[in-house]
Amino acid sequence: xxxxxxxxxxxxxxxxxxxxxxxxxxxxxxxxxxxxxxxxxxxxxxxxxxxxxxxxxxxxxxxxxxxxxxxxxxxxxxxxxxxxxxxxxxxxxxxxxxxxxxxxxxxxxxxxxxxxxxxxxxxxxxxxxxxxxxxxxxxxxxxxxxxxxxxxxxxxxxxxxxxxxxxxxxxxxxxxxxxxxxxxxxxxxxxxxxxxxxxxxxxxxxxxxxxxxxxxxxxxxxxxxxxxxxxxxxxxxxxxxxxxxxxxxxxxxxxxxxxxxxxxxxxxxxxxxxxxxxxxxxxxxxxxxxxxxxxxxxxxxxxx
Ligand SMILES: NC(=O)c1ccc[n+]([C@@H]2O[C@H](COP(=O)([O-])OP(=O)(O)OC[C@H]3O[C@@H](n4cnc5c(N)ncnc54)[C@H](OP(=O)(O)O)[C@@H]3O)[C@@H](O)[C@H]2O)c1
Numbered sequence: 001x002x003x004x005x006x007x008x009x010x011x012x013x014x015x016x017x018x019x020x021x022x023x024x025x026x027x028x029x030x031x032x033x034x035x036x037x038x039x040x041x042x043x044x045x046x047x048x049x050x051x052x053x054x055x056x057x058x059x060x061x062x063x064x065x066x067x068x069x070x071x072x073x074x075x076x077x078x079x080x081x082x083x084x085x086x087x088x089x090x091x092x093x094x095x096x097x098x099x100x101x102x103x104x105x106x107x108x109x110x111x112x113x114x115x116x117x118x119x120x121x122x123x124x125x126x127x128x129x130x131x132x133x134x135x136x137x138x139x140x141x142x143x144x145x146x147x148x149x150x151x152x153x154x155x156x157x158x159x160x161x162x163x164x165x166x167x168x169x170x171x172x173x174x175x176x177x178x179x180x181x182x183x184x185x186x187x188x189x190x191x192x193x194x195x196x197x198x199x200x201x202x203x204x205x206x207x208x209x210x211x212x213x214x215x216x217x218x219x220x221x222x223x224x225x226x227x228x229x230x231x232x233x234x235x236x237x238x239x240x241x242x243x244x245x246x247x248x249x250x251x252x253x254x255x256x257x258x259x260x261x262x263x264x265x266x267x268x269x270x271x272x273x274x275x276x277x278x279x280x281x282x283x284x285x286x287x288x289x290x291x292x293x294x295x296x297x298x299x300x301x302x303x304x
Contacts, residue, residue, distance in 0.1 A: 001040050002272065004254060006166045006191050010112065010143050013073050014249055015269050016041030018195065018258030021210055024053040030260055031057025035065060035072070037265045043169075043195075043256045045077035045117055046102055055106035075113040075169075076102045077147060080128050082120040089121035095131025099140050114141035115169055118300045119153040126160050133163055145169065145191075148300035151184050169193040170301060171292030172253055173244060174229075174284045175200055175218075181301065186252070194253040196294040197244050200229060211296040218293070228283070236274045239267050246271050247284055 003011035017034040019027060019042065027050040031042055035058070044054045058072065078098050081089040090098060099114055114135060116128055132144040145167035146154065158164060168185055172178060172194035185192045198204045202222035205212055221227060229240040236243065241257065241264070248255045249271055257268035276284070291299040 001038070002249075004191060004252065006113070006143050010166075011073075012113070012167070012191065012193075012254050013039075013041035014254050015039065015245070015271065016043045016073070016075070016193075016254060016256040017265070018256035019044045019050055019054055020048055020258060021205070022048070022050055022053075022258065022260065024050045026050075026260060027053025028056040028060060032060040032064070033262050034265050035061035035067070037262065038269050039265070040071060041073040041075070041254070041256075043075045044106075045115075046079040046098060047077065047117055051076060051102055051105035055108060059107065069108070073112040074106070074108065075115065076106065076111050077115040077117040077169075078128060078132070079117055080120050080124065082118075084120070089124040090128055090131075091124060092127045092131040092134070095128045096135060099135050103140065110140055110142065112142045113145055113167060114143075115145045115147045115167070116149075118148040119146070119150070119303045120300075122304055125153065125156065126162065129157050129162055143167070145193075148303070150301045150303075151181060153301075153303075154184075154188070154190070164188055165190055167191040167193050169195055169256075171196045171199075171294045171299065172248060172251075173197050173199045173292075174247060174287040175289045176292040176299075177285070177288040178301070179288070182251070192253050194248045194255050196292065197248050197255050197257060198241055199293060200227075200244065201240055202227075213293040213296055213298065215293075228287070232276070232280055235280075236276070238270075238274055241268055242271060242274075243276065246274065246276055247281070250276055250281065 001013040006012045017039040081087040136144045143166040145165040147169035229243050232243045233240045245255050
């Protein structure tokens, strides 16, 4: 599996397995199947309520595949608490407790990357980041980063004299390319990790109850026979999902495709046998529409 340097010592595999909207019960077989299909990078979060299943899937697969913990890259995320949703924002102390709880559910001694899930609370954001810095010093996580942070949110960490995050996990796909933020991240040596890469597909979160801000009109666009990613998929002899994921890789972004279907798991990791040409990369660049749609409440990089 190809990797990108996250820090001087830690490499992140370009393709990870996403687990949002996978139940705790489904997580063990799904994660185990994903590792069996070749994934070496798993993305979960306290908020997904599936860390027990993810950890069980990891243990099953390590035994079945003859792998060791060091062969895998595991990410989980701090749920920072959002006072606007009636939640108590986490402090430095409760942040430290939260990773210890996540590790207990995962039955792991450490994760490879720990992220603040979103920049919800302006008053506790620095305190939470201090918690991540301490957790890294304790060896509970090899690297630390953020998710859904804007330039302003990251600049506030720097202004407080705190370390710069190793990564910012954000919604990135042809309809939400965030060029200014991506340029800033690359300039700062912060790896942009792409989530919800498959948003333009008609099959993206198509099951009932999988809320997002994607409209029925957007969904219908993906169903058209002349949908641009259908046309490109035919040209390259691959699936539409592979075109979307390959676009991210060519931009340098690690990706986190989620699927419960083993055949899709296999094709979503099969991205290194073709390349999108310069004309198609330019055509995709012109498809940017601004904000993302993965969060039903709006793009969280816009948080104050
Ligand atoms: N940090 C954050 O705030 C944040 C937010 C969102 C996501 N994430 C992370 O990023 C991961 C990926 O994002 P995501 O789950 O939003 O979406 P995604 O991986 O872009 O797309 C998943 C959706 O596409 C379908 N799909 C997957 N492979 C396909 C294929 N080859 N052909 C057609 N349809 C396919 C899946 O259905 P089936 O399962 O039925 O195949 C599912 O509905 C998450 O699981 C999570 O780990 C992070």
